Amino acid sequence: xxxxxxxxxxxxxxxxxxxxxxxxxxxxxxxxxxxxxxxxxxxxxxxxxxxxxxxxxxxxxxxxxxxxxxxxxxxxxxxxxxxxxxxxxxxxxxxxxxxxxxxxxxxxxxxxxxxxxxxxxxxxxxxxxxxxxxxxxxxxxxxxxxxxxxxxxxxxxxxxxxxxxxxxxxxxxxxxxxxxxxxxxxxxxxxxxxxxxxxxxxxxxxxxxxxxxxxxxxxxxxxxxxxxxxxxxxxxxxxxxxxxxxxxxxxxxxxxxxxxxxxxxxxxxxxxxxxxxxxxxxxxxxxxxxxxxxxxxxxxxxxxxxxxxxxxxxxxxxxxxxxxxxxxxxxxxxxxxxxxxxxxxxxxxxxxxxxxxxxxxxxxxxxxxxxxxxxxxxxxxxxxxxxxxxxxxxxxxxxxxxxxxxxxxxxxxxxxxxxxxxxxxxxxxxxxxxxxxxxxxxxxxxxxxxxxxxxxxxxxxxxxxxxxxxxxxxxxxxxxxxxxxxxxxxxxxxxxxxxxxxxxxxxxxxxxxxxxxxxxxxxxxxxxxxxxxxxxxxxxxxxxxxxxxxxxxxxxxxxxxxxxxxxxxxxxxxxxxxxxxxxxxxxxxxxxxxxxxxxx
Amino acid sequence: xxxxxxxxxxxxxxxxxxxxxxxxxxxxxxxxxxxxxxxxxxxxxxxxxxxxxxxxxxxxxxxxxxxxxxxxxxxxxxxxxxxxxxxxxxxxxxxxxxxxxxxxxxxxxxxxxxxxxxxxxxxxxxxxxxxxxxxxxxxxxxxxxxxxxxxxxxxxxxxxxxxxxxxxxxxxxxxxxxxxxxxxxxxxxxxxxxxxxxxxxxxxxxxxxxxxxxxxxxxxxxxxxxxxxxxxxxxxxxxxxxxxxxxxxxxxxxxxxxxxxxxxxxxxxxxxxxxxxxxxxxxxxxxxxxxxxxxxxxxxxxxxxx
Numbered sequence: 001x002x003x004x005x006x007x008x009x010x011x012x013x014x015x016x017x018x019x020x021x022x023x024x025x026x027x028x029x030x031x032x033x034x035x036x037x038x039x040x041x042x043x044x045x046x047x048x049x050x051x052x053x054x055x056x057x058x059x060x061x062x063x064x065x066x067x068x069x070x071x072x073x074x075x076x077x078x079x080x081x082x083x084x085x086x087x088x089x090x091x092x093x094x095x096x097x098x099x100x101x102x103x104x105x106x107x108x109x110x111x112x113x114x115x116x117x118x119x120x121x122x123x124x125x126x127x128x129x130x131x132x133x134x135x136x137x138x139x140x141x142x143x144x145x146x147x148x149x150x151x152x153x154x155x156x157x158x159x160x161x162x163x164x165x166x167x168x169x170x171x172x173x174x175x176x177x178x179x180x181x182x183x184x185x186x187x188x189x190x191x192x193x194x195x196x197x198x199x200x201x202x203x204x205x206x207x208x209x210x211x212x213x214x215x216x217x218x219x220x221x222x223x224x225x226x227x228x229x230x231x232x233x234x235x236x237x238x239x240x241x242x243x244x245x246x247x248x249x250x251x252x253x254x255x256x257x258x259x260x261x262x263x264x265x266x267x268x269x270x271x272x273x274x275x276x277x278x279x280x281x282x283x284x285x286x287x288x289x290x291x292x293x294x295x296x297x298x299x300x301x302x303x304x305x306x307x308x309x310x311x312x313x314x315x316x317x318x319x320x321x322x323x324x325x326x327x328x329x330x331x332x333x334x335x336x337x338x339x340x341x342x343x344x345x346x347x348x349x350x351x352x353x354x355x356x357x358x359x360x361x362x363x364x365x366x367x368x369x370x371x372x373x374x375x376x377x378x379x380x381x382x383x384x385x386x387x388x389x390x391x392x393x394x395x396x397x398x399x400x401x402x403x404x405x406x407x408x409x410x411x412x413x414x415x416x417x418x419x420x421x422x423x424x425x426x427x428x429x430x431x432x433x434x435x436x437x438x439x440x441x442x443x444x445x446x447x448x449x450x451x452x453x454x455x456x457x458x459x460x461x462x463x464x465x466x467x468x469x470x471x472x473x474x475x476x477x478x479x480x481x482x483x484x485x486x487x488x489x490x491x492x493x494x495x496x497x498x499x500x501x502x503x504x505x506x507x508x509x510x511x512x513x514x515x516x517x518x519x520x521x522x523x524x525x526x527x528x529x530x531x532x533x534x535x536x537x538x539x540x541x542x543x544x545x546x547x548x549x550x551x552x553x554x555x556x557x558x559x560x561x562x563x564x565x566x567x568x569x570x571x572x573x574x575x576x577x578x579x580x581x582x583x584x585x586x587x588x589x590x591x592x593x594x595x596x597x598x599x600x
Numbered sequence: 601x602x603x604x605x606x607x608x609x610x611x612x613x614x615x616x617x618x619x620x621x622x623x624x625x626x627x628x629x630x631x632x633x634x635x636x637x638x639x640x641x642x643x644x645x646x647x648x649x650x651x652x653x654x655x656x657x658x659x660x661x662x663x664x665x666x667x668x669x670x671x672x673x674x675x676x677x678x679x680x681x682x683x684x685x686x687x688x689x690x691x692x693x694x695x696x697x698x699x700x701x702x703x704x705x706x707x708x709x710x711x712x713x714x715x716x717x718x719x720x721x722x723x724x725x726x727x728x729x730x731x732x733x734x735x736x737x738x739x740x741x742x743x744x745x746x747x748x749x750x751x752x753x754x755x756x757x758x759x760x761x762x763x764x765x766x767x768x769x770x771x772x773x774x775x776x777x778x779x780x781x782x783x784x785x786x787x788x789x790x791x792x793x794x795x796x797x798x799x800x801x802x803x804x805x806x807x808x809x810x811x812x813x814x815x816x817x818x819x820x821x822x823x824x825x826x827x828x829x830x831x832x833x834x835x836x837x838x839x840x841x842x843x844x845x846x847x848x849x850x851x852x853x854x855x856x857x858x859x860x861x862x863x864x865x866x867x868x869x870x871x872x873x874x875x876x877x878x879x880x881x882x883x884x885x886x887x888x889x890x891x892x893x894x895x896x897x898x899x900x901x902x903x904x905x906x
Binding site for chain 2: 413
């Protein structure tokens with residue numbers, strides 16, 4: 001201030017201030033219409049072309065590892081999926097399909113799964129993949145020395161406990177029955193086995209991985225893309241290049257896929273508009289709304305289900321939520337359609353726990369619904385009647401509502417407070433950081449109320465029902481059952497569903513379990529999160545994926561070359577010549593695809 | 601000291617303070633002639649008027665979302681209009697109403713925290729200066745040194761995080777009890793000058809007690825810099841509160857603090873810039889106002905300009 005004052009006389013300072021205010025006042029006029037998408041070069045139905053680098057960015061990062069035996073980051077699965085093929089996998093609709101295994105049979109009353117591998121499948125290092133590799137990879141991932149956060153999901157395999165506790169060095173539950181035949185033996189029937197096997201942890205890894213986990217190992221699998229030694233600049237970017245020995249002929253079509261980390265959504269949007277990114281998934285809300293409203297961009301966009309549920313988790317052991325009528329009042333008082341408008345671009349109101357697209361979602365379930373009259377009646381039954389006209393009555397104390405900073409829930413919580421005030425429940429928002437939030441919500445008798453959220457581990461209702469509400473997961477610290485909810489009947493239904501292999505009967509059990517949750521209301525289920533993906537017009541056969549976000553195995557780029565487009569589609573030779581020339585990776589056509597040779 | 605004498609002494613001290621700070625003829629004239637001071641006074645006056653009258657004239661409740669009128673068909677906040685003078689925010693609440701309520705919060709916290717910081721800092725500074733070189737001085741100044749070695753906002757954020765719940769009271773107490781360090785330093789150095797002046801020596805020679813000398817002769821004569829510091833400190837406190845709220849360590853939402861309004865609007869800077877501009881300009885003008893006023897006071901009270 002002093003230095004400015006020394007330079008400017010008072011009248012000049014006043015002018016400078018006025019200029020600043022005028023600039024601020026005119027800022028609204030600066031917003032602009034979106035430019036059109038960059039079109040494809042060829043007509044619809046043109047033959048796919050090989051080549052090119054798909055550029056994507058994310059505000060996240062992979063901090064831990066891409067080793068299937070240690071997938072701990074939210075972003076890691078979408079990259080690891082490109083590197084490691086599994087015996088089975090999910091297709092873009094979330095259905096389980098054969099992958100490295102041509103087929104499988106179920107025997108021994110559902111306790112044995114026998115997989116028949118494709119012959120001739122090559123790892124990234126050129127070695128052939130056999131049943132021995134499958135067994136070695138499974139034992140490596142489930143041994144007690146591996147930091148595998150998902151290991152206990154496979155506790156149904158015979159011999160798991162001994163391997164985890166390092167009392168055994170082999171897993172009798174995985175049996176090699178031939179060069180291309182491997183069987184899994186389970187302790188008992190388990191409906192979650194296939195859905196969980198289709199996830200990442202047990203995917204076959206190259207022989208270089210050895211028999212036991214090591215942090216020093218360079219990721220190597222049999223997926224459509226491979227990671228070259230200099231392909232990952234930690235904290236910055238990662239490039240995977242085409243695995244020329246991939247078992248599906250002609251695939252993948254892209255030369256490479258490059259992720260840039262720590263890119264904030266606003267700069268991602270600018271880069272996407274400019275043509276420096278091919279696909280955009282991270283948005284700030286106003287920009288997202290602009291894309292969604294623009295008819296020129298709509299043909300190149302879609303939502304994926306996301307498999308996420310948002311809600312309000314009520315601790316049934318703490319007042320006032322130890323009173324089921326109060327919980328029912330909360331569930332009925334929330335106007336989900338209004339709440340959705342806090343982020344209309346991504347939220348869809350829901351009445352139940354299991355999101356659409358996940359097996360067990362029941363479109364006919366009545367579920368929890370907004371009914372202010374019913375909510376007031378529940379308050380009366382709870383012994384705390386509230387009169388909206390005089391604004392008297394209700395729960396006499398303020399209820400702490402714990403949220404974490406910079407989360408969507410911080411904003412939804414403010415609208416929730418307005419809605420619950422209408423039935424005489426006054427909440428007070430308390431903001432903490434994310435780790436503290438997680439710790440407090442998961443600690444017994446600590447936090448009565450707060451936002452709840454859960455994302456599927458696999459697209460089946462059990463991925464929600466069991467970890468979120470089964471009494472067996474309750475512990476004094478670190479439980480995922482944030483409501484500390486116990487219901488023997490609910491537990492029994494979930495346990496039965498766990499062993500029920502018949503889809504029709506299992507779905508019926510799921511519906512019955514959801515009806516119990518609707519009535520007991522340990523959560524008020526409110527919204528599903530839908531992930532919006534926007535592509536440039538020249539990005540062909542790119543699919544959003546319910547598990548892996550991007551399905552790029554068939555993706556190809558049909559972008560016109562030339563200076564206007566900014567980037568050409570590279571020949572393998574040209575790409576290889578340019579790779580590694582610039583750590584950051586240049587933005588123009590002449591320099592995309594740094595970091596790795598192609599087809600090596 | 602008897603109560604009556606104490607009251608008389610206090611009254612005399614206040615009178616001397618006022619005289620020292622504002623009553624000198626030349627100083628008063630300089631204050632009136634100073635463009636900075638006039639501009640600062642106008643801005644501070646406008647801020648006070650806005651804080652007092654704004655919430656009374658605001659057409660909407662600052663805490664209630666208006667999902668009918670406050671939102672566009674594209675699900676964006678509406679811009680400035682007759683219904684919403686400064687538009688609505690990302691939760692479709694009236695920005696003007698929130699800005700006015702936020703002005704009260706900023707002013708109360710700024711002035712309240714400054715009052716605490718000034719009182720504590722003055723007491724510590726006078727005691728340290730008076731007992732220069734003795735253990736009281738050493739102890740107090742080492743505390744100040746340690747305190748000044750830590751980034752101010754870091755201390756405040758740590759305290760804010762340690763408190764289970766942050767309210768306006770906890771924030772201004774936190775700011776007040778961490779903001780006195782600079783005041784203590786300056787008051788100490790001024791006390792060192794004053795304590796060796798003739799009239800102080802004369803008072804001591806006449807047998808006046810130390811508290812009486814400090815209250816009647818020292819404190820009034822160090823009050824000039826204190827007034828200047830306090831005025832500028834209000835601006836710093838407003839800014840600190842805004843930073844804390846922006847970072848999430850301030851008063852929890854839905855309280856409409858300016859810092860939190862900035863945070864809530866940042867994602868909408870392109871589509872609804874009024875959400876950010878309104879609190880941004882408010883913070884700018886408030887801080888500018890108190891700083892200009894402080895500078896004007898400093899010039900007016902500067903003995904070198906007599």
